[in-house]
Amino acid sequence: MKVKVVTRILEANDRIAEENRKRFDEAGVYVVNLMGAPGAGKTSLLERTIRELKPHLKLGVIEGDIVGSDDAERISALDVPVVQINTGGACHLDANMINEVLDEMPLKDLDLLIIENVGNLVCPAEFKVGEDVKMMVLSVAEGHDKPLKYPLMFRESSALVLNKIDLLPYMNTDINKMRNDALALNPKLKIFEISCTTGAGLDQWAQWLSGLRS
Numbered sequence: 001m002k003v004k005v006v007t008r009i010l011e012a013n014d015r016i017a018e019e020n021r022k023r024f025d026e027a028g029v030y031v032v033n034l035m036g037a038p039g040a041g042k043t044s045l046l047e048r049t050i051r052e053l054k055p056h057l058k059l060g061v062i063e064g065d066i067v068g069s070d071d072a073e074r075i076s077a078l079d080v081p082v083v084q085i086n087t088g089g090a091c092h093l094d095a096n097m098i099n100e101v102l103d104e105m106p107l108k109d110l111d112l113l114i115i116e117n118v119g120n121l122v123c124p125a126e127f128k129v130g131e132d133v134k135m136m137v138l139s140v141a142e143g144h145d146k147p148l149k150y151p152l153m154f155r156e157s158s159a160l161v162l163n164k165i166d167l168l169p170y171m172n173t174d175i176n177k178m179r180n181d182a183l184a185l186n187p188k189l190k191i192f193e194i195s196c197t198t199g200a201g202l203d204q205w206a207q208w209l210s211g212l213r214s
């Protein structure tokens with residue numbers, strides 16, 4: 001019985017995700033669902049990415065957090081359209097939450113919409129929101145055991161950004177193990193090693209991201 005209920009919730013979510021996807025396609029906007037644990041560096045990556053890509057692409061952002069508008073304020077300072085969703089306790093965004101804010105986003109004017117999911121290494125991977133692709137940020141500070149302990153998000157993502165490589169000299173993290181374990185879970189995963197603090201690796205990431213739409 002419990003399994004049946006969960007299945008129905010996911011089916012209802014998938015139907016709304018399809019609706020969202022249709023609206024994104026009609027508007028011609030490419031949509032990324034960006035996931036990762038609290039503090040991995042999702043908003044920092046967005047700030048860096050916006051600075052790199054703003055001259056070439058029209059970007060928009062939807063921020064998902066349990067409470068507060070800190071992340072939306074950080075993005076708003078860069079002068080791109082942003083909407084903050086507060087889940088009020090839920091540890092992930094779902095398709096309905098996205099559906100409810102779509103009228104507030106100038107979708108037709110955008111090339112790329114990035115949705116920053118609630119900081120969590122598990123739940124966001126279970127819910128489609130209508131995105132073209134899922135991507136994730138994992139910081140080296142989280143430890144090299146994370147891919148094997150939290151496999152779903154690695155399996156669901158098209159790209160993995162290994163962030164905070166500037167901290168490697170101070171950590172016992174084996175970044176090669178992180179990479180290899182992630183690739184064992186998902187051989188198609190595109191992996192970028194970056195530092196939002198120093199800017200290392202950001203060119204390559206931004207170039208790849210901007211090429212996805214075509």
Ligand SMILES: Nc1nc2c(ncn2[C@@H]2O[C@H](COP(=O)(O)OP(=O)(O)OP(=O)(O)O)[C@@H](O)[C@H]2O)c(=O)[nH]1
Nearest residue numbers: 037038039040041042043044119163164195196197
């Ligand atoms: N050393 C270092 N710190 C970083 C880097 N990227 C982000 N940080 C710091 O990590 C902290 C968390 O960064 P955020 O970008 O807010 O992380 P987030 O994933 O958006 O966090 P939530 O939205 O709360 O899930 C901040 O203090 C950042 O300055 C990095 O490459 N190196």
Ligand SMILES: [Mg+2]
Nearest residue numbers: 042043071116
């Ligand atoms: Mg954030």
